[in-house]
Amino acid sequence: MRYGIALDIGTSGFRCQAIDLDSKKTVATAITERHPIPGMNVIDHVNFAMKAGQEVAHGLMIGAINNLFAELNIDLSKVEKIGVCGNPFQLSLFQNIEIRDLAFAGKNMLDELGVVSPPRNGDIVSAESLGIHGMPDAEVIIPPAVRHEIGADAIAMMMMTDILEEKEPCIIVDYGTNAEMALIVNGKIYSGSAAAGPALEGQEIERGMLAAPGALSEIAITDRGWRCYVLDDTLAPVEGDLIDPLTGAVIEEGPMHGKAIGITGTGVIAALANGMKTGIVQPPKIMTETGTLTLQDGIVISSHDVDEAGKAIGALRAGFLTLMDAAGVWIEDVRKAYMSGASGLYVDARKAMEVGMVAPGATHIVQFGNTSIGLARRIILGEVDLDSLREFAKQLRADHVMFATSEFFKNLYSVEYSLWCTSMPMAMYNDMLDMYNMKHIPVAPDTSVVKVERFAKRDLPDTEECKVRIIKSGTILSGVVEGCIGCKSCVRECPERALTIRPEGASSFVAEIQSDRCAGTACRRCEQACPKKVLKTLDLKVTL
Numbered sequence: 001m002r003y004g005i006a007l008d009i010g011t012s013g014f015r016c017q018a019i020d021l022d023s024k025k026t027v028a029t030a031i032t033e034r035h036p037i038p039g040m041n042v043i044d045h046v047n048f049a050m051k052a053g054q055e056v057a058h059g060l061m062i063g064a065i066n067n068l069f070a071e072l073n074i075d076l077s078k079v080e081k082i083g084v085c086g087n088p089f090q091l092s093l094f095q096n097i098e099i100r101d102l103a104f105a106g107k108n109m110l111d112e113l114g115v116v117s118p119p120r121n122g123d124i125v126s127a128e129s130l131g132i133h134g135m136p137d138a139e140v141i142i143p144p145a146v147r148h149e150i151g152a153d154a155i156a157m158m159m160m161t162d163i164l165e166e167k168e169p170c171i172i173v174d175y176g177t178n179a180e181m182a183l184i185v186n187g188k189i190y191s192g193s194a195a196a197g198p199a200l201e202g203q204e205i206e207r208g209m210l211a212a213p214g215a216l217s218e219i220a221i222t223d224r225g226w227r228c229y230v231l232d233d234t235l236a237p238v239e240g241d242l243i244d245p246l247t248g249a250v251i252e253e254g255p256m257h258g259k260a261i262g263i264t265g266t267g268v269i270a271a272l273a274n275g276m277k278t279g280i281v282q283p284p285k286i287m288t289e290t291g292t293l294t295l296q297d298g299i300v301i302s303s304h305d306v307d308e309a310g311k312a313i314g315a316l317r318a319g320f321l322t323l324m325d326a327a328g329v330w331i332e333d334v335r336k337a338y339m340s341g342a343s344g345l346y347v348d349a350r351k352a353m354e355v356g357m358v359a360p361g362a363t364h365i366v367q368f369g370n371t372s373i374g375l376a377r378r379i380i381l382g383e384v385d386l387d388s389l390r391e392f393a394k395q396l397r398a399d400h401v402m403f404a405t406s407e408f409f410k411n412l413y414s415v416e417y418s419l420w421c422t423s424m425p426m427a428m429y430n431d432m433l434d435m436y437n438m439k440h441i442p443v444a445p446d447t448s449v450v451k452v453e454r455f456a457k458r459d460l461p462d463t464e465e466c467k468v469r470i471i472k473s474g475t476i477l478s479g480v481v482e483g484c485i486g487c488k489s490c491v492r493e494c495p496e497r498a499l500t501i502r503p504e505g506a507s508s509f510v511a512e513i514q515s516d517r518c519a520g521t522a523c524r525r526c527e528q529a530c531p532k533k534v535l536k537t538l539d540l541k542v543t544l
Contacts, residue, residue, distance in 0.1 A: 003027075003079045004380030005069065008372040009086035009094055011035060011042055011177040013062060013210050013473065015373055015460060018072045022079065022380060026462035028072040031212060032473035036064035038537075039467040040204055041195055042089040046103045047521040048091060052538050058096040059542060060515055062131040064473040069132070071469045076134035082127060083141050083379030085372040087178055087193075088151040091142060095123070095130070105404045109129070120145040122386045141379050141386060144393045147400060150191050154180045155393060157187075157340045159384075161368055164264050169329055170336035171320060171359050174371065175200055175343035179316055183323040183334065190327045192401045194319035196312040199344045200265035200357075204308050207299045209262035210233060211342045211459050215298055216263040218348060219270040226274060228296040230256035231264075235458045237346070241296040241536050243279055248294025252481070260297040266347040268309050271301050273351035277482035283310050283420050299409025310420025317356040318403070318412040321441070324359075325408050326401045330439050331361030335476060340368040342459040349454075356416075360441045363449060369456035377461070411436040415497075474516030476543040483534035484509040493529035495519065513540055 002021040008014065037045045037060050049057035049533055062237040068075060084094065092099045101110055101117040110117070122144035127135040143152035155173045158164055163184060173181040179196040182189050197204065207217050217237050219230040228240035242252040242261060250257075263271075271293055275281025282309040286293055293301040324330055337359045339349065349365040352358050358365060378384045405410040415432040418424040424432070430440040461470070479499075486509045488501050498517035505511045520536070527535050 001075070001078055002216055003074055004081040004083065004185070005072070005079055005178060005379055006371060006373050006376035007065070007082055007084045008376060009061075009084060009090045010372070011045070011087070013372065014068055016068055016072070017373065017377065017460065017462070018079075019377065021379060021380070026466060027073060028466055028469070029460055029463055030068050030071040030469040030471065031210070031460075032064055032068060032471055032516070033210065033212070034473055035061040036461070036473040036475060036516050037093070037520075038477075038515050038518035039522065040446065041197060041522075042087065043103075043195065044494070044520035044522050045093065046089055046099055049099060050103060051521065054093070054096060054099065055540060057093050060129070061094055063475055064516075066131075066133050067471055067473070069134075069385055071471050079127070079135045079138045081141060081380040082132070082135075083376035085376045087153050087180070088145045089178075091145070091151060092118070092176060095125070095142065101260055122390055123187065138532050143375065143379070143386070143389045146393045146396050149337065149399060150193070150396075151312045152375065153372045154182065154191065155396070156371040157338075158182060158367075158396070159392060160371040160374045161340065161366070163338055164334065165343060168336065169279050169327075169334045170338065171323070171334055172338035172340065173320075173344065173360075175316075175339060175341040175347075175357070178317065181319055181323065183320075183327055183509075184330055185327045185333075188327070188399065190323045190399050190401060191281050192319050192323050192403055192462055194315040194403055196315045197308065200269070200309070200312045205263065205265070205268055205305045207262050208247060208268070208305075211264050211266075211346055213234040213468060214259055214261035216240070216260045216267040216296060217270075217346050218267060219274055219295065221274050221278070224293075225251045227243050228254070228256075228260065230260045230296070232256070234463045235460060235468060236464075243294070243296060245274070245293060246288055247277070248298070250296075257295060258297075260295075260299055263295070263299050263301070264346065265309070265312075265343050267295075268301060268305055269347050269357065270351055271295065271354060272309055273348070273354050274305060279328075281306060281506055282503055283307075283423070286424065307421055311417070312355045314413060314416025314420050316368075317360070318416055320359045320411055322403060322406055322409040326399070326461050331441055332360065334359050334361055336364045336366070337362040338366045338368065340371045345369045345454075345456055345459055349452045350450060351491075353445055353447050353450060360445050364451045365453070367452065367454045367456070369461070371457050373460060402535065408438075412438065472516065474514045477515055477518075477537070477540035478510055478512040478543050479540040480504065480508050481511045481535055483530060483532050484511070489529045489531060490526035492515060493525045495523070495525065499526050510542075511535060511537075511540060513537060
């Protein structure tokens, strides 16, 4: 038997599928709970790599991938091909090639640092050369990037959908931590990448998790209460409990009662949309006695969760409108919206539009699954080769809009921040747009007239026949902290419960961090909480 492995290297975690190359049948699926490098977005990952050492970051990724492949329970020596997909940041860390050209904007800075950008034109390398174990004959096929922020995942979302065949203006978004988006107008592509943050994939949410068995992924309003839906072992949403949204009391137990262990970003969006519709949620506040929403099996949505989801939604909507402004069109011109990625598939499209996750003028929404894993599968099955991917990349005559330097985006995001984080009512949204001489958008889009097409039932194909295996992706980073008094103020301050302090000997203390749970360089609350200022997380080393 000959195998191929399709690998999606996402910012929030890794997904892979083993495929029998002769029968083309999927034989196993495995995913990680999180990304193994500390941090919640690509900037955190790059910062960690630059400060802790790129070899360390690469080692964390390859270690997680080796553990992930072992979970497939196949004869790895018979793997012939590994097709990968991801954004330029993740693929560069995976290949262990230069990343500073992605971290720093501006030619002068790169020249001053002596940084030479690698070609990123796609490559075929041996699995062994990357540190992947047990596959002496396997080749790893790495797709090309288009340009700075536009990589294989963006190629995937356009190649795996029909968007380039569209005659009218339309927009596509790969929903995730780093939300790639493209607006097609008259055959021209305007692309952008919004740092939406991890909330849409269930991270930086108190009970959040990626789409996996046991995840609460949808909540529907009924005349008796809110019905929860939980993903089963095949990643299909199954009816859970009917609950009272004001108290969390169970009105009726469903088939998935007692099986919810966390909530995905789509579940948070559903709770947010329902809450806003009924007046229970008035961002960022939740108008219950406890100030929280209690859902099935005691899963709680807090005002902090609303805040995090709102900031992600705000970045998305600011991105849509910035691309439209760059293209010289507005919401009434863009009637079709494509949604890809796990969040784009599992979320209720109309609820997503109601809260602002979809282009506000859309009347037709098309939901796809994981286009990145789809492209990786096509690569290992020989349905697309590296030369054709390179040619496709050349054809994408993309005008890339850098949101980080766009005044339009910055001004619009300030309006979004006021809406989601400072209790500004939506009724004032267009008044704020007037301050920046921007065109208005609908305050309450009519989603009843929106046509929704769903092209997949599950984020990952073929999971009906093979149970999804989930692993923890992290490694322990540890070291003796000189001067530590063992007060554990740092431990109490860690929002992700990633840190432990344990005694070693009579007067020494060792810090241990679970790398996949650590929020990375953008957090460092543990360091700030240390009364002696002796904890330096980047000094901790990988435990062998």
